Amino acid sequence: MKNRTIKWWAPKIGEEEFRLVRDVLASNYLNDGDITRQFEAKIANLLKVKHAVAVTSGTIAIFLSLKSLDVGYGDEVIIPDMTFIATANAAEMCGAKVILVDIDPKTLNIDIEAINGAITKKTKAIIPVHVTGRGAQMEAILKIAKENNIHIVEDAAEALLSKQNGKYLGAFGDIGCFSLSPNKTITTGQGGFIVTNNDKLAVRLRELKDQGRSKTGSGGDDFHNSIGYNFKFTNLQAAVGLGQLSYLPDRTEKMKKINKLYVNNLKNIEGLKLFEFKEEEVPQWTDALIEKRSELEAYLKSKNINYRNYWFPLHTQLPYKLADDNFINSTKLSPKALWLPSCFDMSDEDVMYVVENIKNFYSR
Ligand SMILES: Cc1ncc(COP(=O)(O)O)c(C=O)c1O
Known part of the structure; x- marks a missing residue:
């Protein structure tokens, strides 16, 4: 028995962040500024997109993306039933109606037939979520979008550096959204960013995150050409982000290695049954479908092993409550799904300790 707990996930801060944050503090310019621009440029370069816009969270990345595409009251946004509730809340925040659809049981990602069945004249956007780093079927989704004149906002919060057919997830739709919360590969405490290849949308996103200003002003006699908000990403956060980016290649390699083990x-x-990843996908975490989940949970707990249960389907949460009828897969799979410990800091020995205990449990 391990005398320390095997965590399902833990963020890690290194020396580089301390140095970079100290520099920002010494500069006396803590606001969204040059360091934020440096962070955005690195992200755009990394994901091979024209623009990256850093904001306060992944939730706000989705909200601003929908706003920039003029999604609002009277519009419908199609969202998979199995995602973190932030995806739906961001659409709701725009005033749009959330239309939940069922998922593909093989990937837990949005189901293509279910999308087809949910499209109406009011559908303005679809938000495919790349759950745990597995890519939603982007080719089919983009085809539906083109045929029906619908926008695509990818929720790539869990898919940093995951690819599909050689292209980074997040770069397929009109806009892609990422999260920098503590359970992601890189974190700035809270934070997020938006990527796009569309110049006009990038300008609009920058206005939206800064009170409708097209350029940073004095806070006095500025022109505010549209309605905007304050979702700026400060130099302090960007300094942490730049430090975190320096560990990204090692971390993604490690996450792939843990999954393979x-x-x-x-x-x-x-x-x-473990969910499968393609070679070009980065397993944000390793997830599985488990029979007797609550019994396994108790067993793992007794061995100091942490895990995380999957989300409840959104249609079962109070704000989005609907009958189970249209959500056969999410209803059936959510109670069986969990994330195994997947922290990039786990040693091979830690992973094998989890493996052995799971084997012991099922052979009893
Ligand atoms: C799939 C998904 N969408 C959206 C979000 C929201 O991101 P944030 O927590 O940064 O607002 C997260 C992460 O928390 C997520 O996992």
Whole structure:
């Protein structure tokens, strides 16, 4: 038995962030500024897109993206039933109606047939979510969008550096949204960013995050050409982000390695099925469908192993409550799904400790 807990996830801050944050503090310019621009430029370069706009969270990235596409009252936004509630809340915040649809049982991502069945004259946007770093079927989704004149905002909060057909997730739709919250590969405490190849949308997003100003002003005699808000991402956050970016290649490699260790060692176990990742996808975490989930949970807890249960389907949450009828897959799979410990700081020995305990549980 381990005398320390195996965490399901933990962020990590390194020396580089301390140095960069100290520099920002010494500069006396803590607001959204040059360091924020540096962070955005690095992100755009990394994901091979024209523009990156840093904001206060992944939720706000989705909200501002929908706003920039003029999604609002009277519009409908199609969202998968199995996602973190932020995806739906961001659409709701615009005044749009959230239309939940069922998921593909093989990937837990939005189901294409379900999208087709949900489109109406009011549909203005679809938000495919790349759950746990597995790409939604972007080719089919983009085809639907084109045929019906609908916008695509990708929720790539969990898909940093994951690719599909050689292209980074987040770069397929009109706009892609990412989160920098503590359970993501890189974090700034809270934070997020938006990527796009559309010049006009990039300008609009910058206005929206800064009170409708097209350029940074004095806060006095500025021109505010449109309605905007304050969702700026400060130099302090950007300094942390730049430091975190320097560890990104190692972290993604490690996350892939952990997933492979699980996959190779948890084969042919009755009652447990790991979700599969393609070679070009980065497993944000390793997830599985588990029979007797609550019993396994208790067993893992007794061995000091943490895990995280999957989200409840959104249609079962009070603000979005609907009958189960149209959500056969999410209703069936949510109670069986969980995330195994996937922290990029786990040693091989830690992963094997989890593996052995899961095997012990199912062989009892
Ligand atoms: C799929 C998904 N969408 C949206 C978000 C919202 O991001 P944030 O917490 O940065 O607002 C998250 C993460 O928390 C997420 O996992």
